[in-house]
Amino acid sequence: MKFATKAIHAGVHPDPATGAIMTPIYQTSTYVQEGVGNHKGYEYSRTLNPTRHALEKNIAAIENGKHGACFGSGLAAIDCVIKMLNPGDEIISTNDLYGGSYRIFNTIFAKYGLIFHFVDMQDPNAVSALVNKNTKLIWVETPTNPMMNIIDIKAMAAIAKEAGALLCVDNTFATPYLQNPLDLGADMVMHSVTKYLGGHSDVVMGALVCNDDALANEMYRIQNSSGAVTAPMDSFLVLRGIKTLHLRMQRHCENGEKIANFLTAHPKIDKVYWPGFENHPNHAVAKAQMRGFGGMISFTLKGNLIEDALAIVKKVEIFALAESLGGVESLIGHPATMTHASIPKEVREKSGVVDSLIRLSVGIEDADDLIADLSKALA
Numbered sequence: 503m504k505f506a507t508k509a510i511h512a513g514v515h516p517d518p519a520t521g522a523i524m525t526p527i528y529q530t531s532t533y534v535q536e537g538v539g540n541h542k543g544y545e546y547s548r549t550l551n552p553t554r555h556a557l558e559k560n561i562a563a564i565e566n567g568k569h570g571a572c573f574g575s576g577l578a579a580i581d582c583v584i585k586m587l588n589p590g591d592e593i594i595s596t597n598d599l600y601g602g603s604y605r606i607f608n609t610i611f612a613k614y615g616l617i618f619h620f621v622d623m624q625d626p627n628a629v630s631a632l633v634n635k636n637t638k639l640i641w642v643e644t645p646t647n648p649m650m651n652i653i654d655i656k657a658m659a660a661i662a663k664e665a666g667a668l669l670c671v672d673n674t675f676a677t678p679y680l681q682n683p684l685d686l687g688a689d690m691v692m693h694s695v696t697k698y699l700g701g702h703s704d705v706v707m708g709a710l711v712c713n714d715d716a717l718a719n720e721m722y723r724i725q726n727s728s729g730a731v732t733a734p735m736d737s738f739l740v741l742r743g744i745k746t747l748h749l750r751m752q753r754h755c756e757n758g759e760k761i762a763n764f765l766t767a768h769p770k771i772d773k774v775y776w777p778g779f780e781n782h783p784n785h786a787v788a789k790a791q792m793r794g795f796g797g798m799i800s801f802t803l804k805g806n807l808i809e810d811a812l813a814i815v816k817k818v819e820i821f822a823l824a825e826s827l828g829g830v831e832s833l834i835g836h837p838a839t840m841t842h843a844s845i846p847k848e849v850r851e852k853s854g855v856v857d858s859l860i861r862l863s864v865g866i867e868d869a870d871d872l873i874a875d876l877s878k879a880l881a
């Protein structure tokens with residue numbers, strides 16, 4: 503089955519009791535058993551709930567995976583992956599990582615004896631150099647936030663395989679419409695469903711997908727034991743959101759390309775970071791592993807003044823000044839004072855997060871209106 507058909511139909515069936523075409527919101531904590539152990543597959547909603555179950559099967563299908571699990575947030579999904587490890591195990595991770603991922607690794611799990619290494623994964627040799635017998639997980643985020651660097655998933659899969667380590671890819675930015683890490687050799691895919699999969703900025707949720715049965719057992723064991731599950735209502739909203747993921751992503755990509763080109767031609771703009779440009783340092787890798795380049799764009803201003811950047815994010819009217827991304831509406835952010843404010847200036851500047859860097863999550867509004875909005879703010 504092709505992507506659009508799976509997005510709409512995978513995991514969902516008309517309700518057997520009523521014929522309702524949409525998966526009902528099974529707002530229930532427990533399920534009546536006819537006799538001890540004689541039930542319909544559902545015993546208690548932390549373990550499994552029918553609305554969540556439909557969504558888990560749907561997300562697994564669109565990632566070309568066998569097993570899916572949904573969590574109360576993207577970070578709760580990451581928490582589940584790290585809990586598969588033991589004290590002394592080492593993790594090699596992308597260095598320009600989503601801030602919350604960096605925080606859970608360094609401030610929650612490091613104190614349980616797990617050892618994290620952060621490295622620029624654009625150079626596979628730098629990753630290989632960190633591998634030792636304790637390496638148990640390679641954690642990849644691509645494209646990265648906010649610099650839109652691209653990491654070669656196949657190259658990371660080869661390193662993980664040789665090391666006997668798991669490879670998990672945070673596929674939040676690309677979405678399964680543009681990139682399927684399991685097909686490129688990853689063992690596990692993680693999503694902040696909050697972003698493009700939900701797509702409407704109304705739910706916080708996370709997901710994991712994998713193919714291996716033993717890995718899936720461990721994933722479900724931790725999901726049930728730690729209990730960071732998602733609710734039936736939120737599962738319903740995301741099932742509804744995913745039905746239009748392919749259409750939304752097509753428009754995010756189209757609008758992203760138009761705005762990236764507009765910014766490049768603008769006299770006040772210095773650099774534009776978008777993996778669709780042929781002169782992007784890893785455009786060839788992006789082209790090989792992605793089917794489109796998305797609507798996430800970062801850019802800097804000539805003169806690199808923080809006041810100029812702050813004036814622009816304040817002046818736009820259609821773009822909303824907010825954290826997060828991936829919704830139908832366009833958002834604008836200033837990483838140096840928002841998402842990356844806790845990182846020391848010298849450290850953030852080394853990875854490119856300079857004072858005038860602005861990040862856009864281009865929505866699916868009319869591109870002409872979005873360009874007019876940016877044009878006015880830049881003037």
Ligand SMILES: *Cc1c(COP(=O)(O)O)cnc(C)c1O
Pocket residue numbers: 575576577578600602603643647672674675693694695696697706707708
């Ligand atoms: C938002 C985000 C997360 C965290 O997900 P939450 O749903 O906010 O917990 C992880 N990785 C990336 C790339 C994100 O954008």
